[in-house]
Amino acid sequence: MAGVPVEQRAEQAGFAEIQLAHIRAFRAAHPDGERARVSQGLVVIPTDSATAAQRARYAAYAAERLPRTAAPQGPGRLLFSPDLVGTSAELAERLHAHAAFREVDEVAFALPFTFDHDDYVQILTDMATRLGPALGWRPAS
Secondary structure: OOOOOHHHHHHHOOHHHHHHHHHHHHHHHOOOHHHOOOEEEEEEEEOOOOOHHHHHHHHHHHHHHHHHHOOOEOOOOEOOOOOEEEOHHHHHHHHHHOOOHHHOOEEEEEOOOOOOHHHHHHHHHHHHHHHHHHOOOOOOO
16 A cells, blocks of 8 residues: 555554554564564553552543544654554454454553543553453553
């Protein structure tokens, strides 16, 4: 799909496929080839131990930000992945199905800036105790 405007590519393929194409192009041009390290950043919010109020706030947050994923943003015409909200089992399933996630060496889960302290404790605890293990992560020994 090279040479196709980003708006049209976004309609023809989902965000993950576009990101995967960029990763493969980067590695093809990099001196280290397939060994070139690639990181990915996503907003991922597990809800396993969230209260009903937290789950509602997280869903509203993701819904409010969803329009920014529909078209390229800003002067750089950047595309953004939708925020992922759900149980760790649901998130792990969605991430394993995400074409670019399967290709990266590491991922940084970004936290929203506007949440409360208790929200961050809940999210990070679920990431460490539920989502991480569901993705095959283990604590360093």
